[in-house]
Amino acid sequence: MAENEELKGKIIEELxxxxxxxxxxNIYDLGFIYNIDIQDKKVHILMTLTVPxxxxxxxxxxxxxxxxxxxxxxxxxxxELTFEPRWSVENITESGKTKLRAMGYNV
Numbered sequence: 001m002a003e004n005e006e007l008k009g010k011i012i013e014e015l016x017x018x019x020x021x022x023x024x025x026n027i028y029d030l031g032f033i034y035n036i037d038i039q040d041k042k043v044h045i046l047m048t049l050t051v052p053x054x055x056x057x058x059x060x061x062x063x064x065x066x067x068x069x070x071x072x073x074x075x076x077x078x079x080e081l082t083f084e085p086r087w088s089v090e091n092i093t094e095s096g097k098t099k100l101r102a103m104g105y106n107v
Contacts, residue, residue: 004038007073011036011043014067021056025099027064031091034082041075043068048087057081 015028023030027047035046045064049057061079068077089107092100097107 003073007038007043007071008036010071011038011045011068011074014071015064017067018060018063020050020060023050023100024103025092025096027060029093029096029099031087031093031096041073043074043077045077045079046082047079048082050087052083 012028015033016026018027019025020027020030020032027033030050032047032049033045034048035044037044037046045068047064049060061081064079065077068074092107100107
C-alpha cells in the first residue's frame with residue numbers, strides 16, 4: 001500500500017507538468033483527473049476535459065501516457081476519458097484557482 005501511495009505521488013507530480021493549451025494551469029489542478037488506480041505495475045487514469053469533443057484530447061492522453069510510463073515501477077498506463085460527471089470550475093483545486101485569479105480569471 002505504501003508503495004502505491006509513493007507511486008501515486010510521483011504520478012501526480014508528472015500530471016502537474018501537463019498543461020491544457022487553452023488554460024494556463026496544469027491538468028491536475030484544473031480537476032481533470034477523477035481517479036488514479038494502481039494495480040501491480042499498471043496505472044489506470046480516469047479523466048475528463050472541459051468539453052466533450054475537445055480537439056486536443058489525443059495530445060493530452062499521449063503526454064500523460066509518456067510521462068507516467070517514464071516512472072520507475074510502472075509498466076502500463078491506460079487513460080480513460082469520461083464526461084460523467086461533467087467538468088466544472090468546482091473541480092479546480094485551490095492552487096489552480098489561485099493561479100487563475102492571479103491571471104485575471106474569475107473563479
